[in-house]
Amino acid sequence: MQTTTVTLSKKSGKGITDGVISELTAFFGVKPGCTEQLRQAITRFDDMLHNLDPKANEKIGLRDSRMVLFDNGTRMLWTTTFETDWDPYLDDALLIVGVQHFMDWMKYVTEAETLTSWVVSAGGADILSDTNSPEFLEVVQKNSSGLKAIIQSVQIPATGYWNALAATTIPEIRKAQRVETAFQQVLDNPEAAEALQHPALQPLLEEAAD
DSSP, X not given: OOOOOOOOBTTTBTSOEETTEEEEEEEEEBOTTOHHHHHHHHHHHHHHHHTSOHHHHHHXXXXXXXXXXXXXXXXXXXXXXXXXXXXXXXXXXXIIIIHHHHHHHHTTBTTHHHHHHHHHHHTOHHHXXXXXXXXXXXXXXXXXXXXXXXXXXXXXXXXXXXXXXXXXXXXXXXXHHHHHHHHHHHHTOGGGTTGGGSGGGHHHHHHHHO
């Protein structure tokens, strides 16, 4: 029997990379009778990500997150891509996104028993769910390896991964969008017409014409 060995990397953990982006693919079991509760928790997690401060998200490096219930609600797929290295990504996600948001949906998966043990060893759910607690930062930093281990226990490296914007970071993409918006404002300003005739600005005009 051939054994496949998964090598952990600083950049992607157990996942693989394309450019600056790493992928994470994890399969969880759903606790019997908890499909609807998990579905609602996923919706809350999704809403939280949609309302996350863009600056905070830039620090995390989160590119996307997808959670899929399948096999008649008995299993869940979680895929996410990120720009930072594996350890900083999870550390920042726990602190900025909030470990309580992860625990909200993870308690409905079959790995919850391991999660409960990790929470107890990390200082208890009360500390971990109170992001205003002075103990929160210290507890999460000291014990984040526990949650990382739970995620990696159900993580499977993608066989192949491709991203069209793999060479570009979120800050670079957003800056390009701001520059495009600002330049469009210049183009729409009649007073800028004469200045835009200067040969040095020809490359910008050619880009704007595409």
